[in-house]
Amino acid sequence: MNSAVLALALMLPSLSFSAGTTEHAEEAGAVHWGRILDTALASSAQTGKPVFALFQEIPGCAGCRQFGREVMSHPLIVEAVETEFIPLLIHNNKPGRDTEVLQRFGEPAWNYQVVRFFNAQAQDIISRKDQVWDAGGIAERMVAALTEAKRPVPAYLKLLAAEHSPRLKQAVLAMYCFWTGEMELGRIDGVITTEAGFMDGKEVTLVRYDPQLISLPQLIAAAEKVECAHAVYVAAAELPAARTMKLKVGTISGYRAAPKSEQKKQISGTAAEKLTLDPGQATKVNAWIRTDPAKALPFLTKSQQAQLKGGA
Structure with missing residues (x-):
């Protein structure tokens, strides 16, 4: 050259x-x-x-x-x-x-x-x-x-x-199975993330929700409809709102997350298992992927949707 x-x-x-x-x-x-x-x-x-x-x-x-x-x-x-x-x-x-x-x-x-x-x-x-x-x-x-x-x-x-909004609040709800809890509670509009855990000797789901989209009484009522509110635990400041419900109510204390292997169990074994999901995405995909996958798709990016279809 x-x-x-x-x-x-x-x-x-x-x-x-x-x-x-x-x-x-x-x-x-x-x-x-x-x-x-x-x-x-x-x-x-x-x-x-x-x-x-x-x-x-x-x-x-x-x-x-x-x-x-x-x-x-x-x-x-x-x-x-x-x-x-x-x-x-x-x-x-x-x-x-x-x-x-x-x-x-x-x-x-x-x-x-x-x-x-x-x-x-x-x-x-x-x-x-x-x-x-x-x-x-x-x-x-x-x-x-x-x-x-x-x-x-x-x-x-x-x-x-x-997910990053400072206005988010959290509540812990007890149910017979936190796998079901994550699925059912994740479907509720205004619920942003869920986490399976244990508290007060019970399986529970920790929910972070947007109070501008759903109030605490509305959240509890929606959880009761799907039998995921056997007991409710909230921050001390939220007790007055929670006590309007006919449920066992207390403050969040001693909560611990379940192992990673117990989280978002509905995703396990599906094509979505291979996706890298943000916590909010994982919550909504986990809620719908087994019963109505079409409702999970809007929470994925276009490239994630393509990856999901390719792995189906």
């Missing part, structure tokens, strides 16, 4: 990268990013999908790298960004095109990561917000942006946001 050809060959990777549509720096996570604003906006106009714009320091500090590893590499976040949005990465510490974009949107240089959601006219769909640096917070804002844009919101993304 002569020197001219060699020089051209060495230049090609950098030329491709400068105009490229993907980036795999640790700070950027596992998402396949676009890098050109106008291209992203054009794609948004064509598809109707909002632009998911990450303003990030690359190379960045330890916090930036952690955000890339833990949030932008979370499998559910990655798939949601790539399928429901137009991904766009802007370096906040580079001259040229990146600096022009920072100036256009009033973003500070050398800043911590910020995620913004734009429509095809480069307008914020929801208000800009600093210091949203965890998967639950990013998922919650993704849900808000899709809702505001009148786009479908995947059930798995709603679950991810709910």
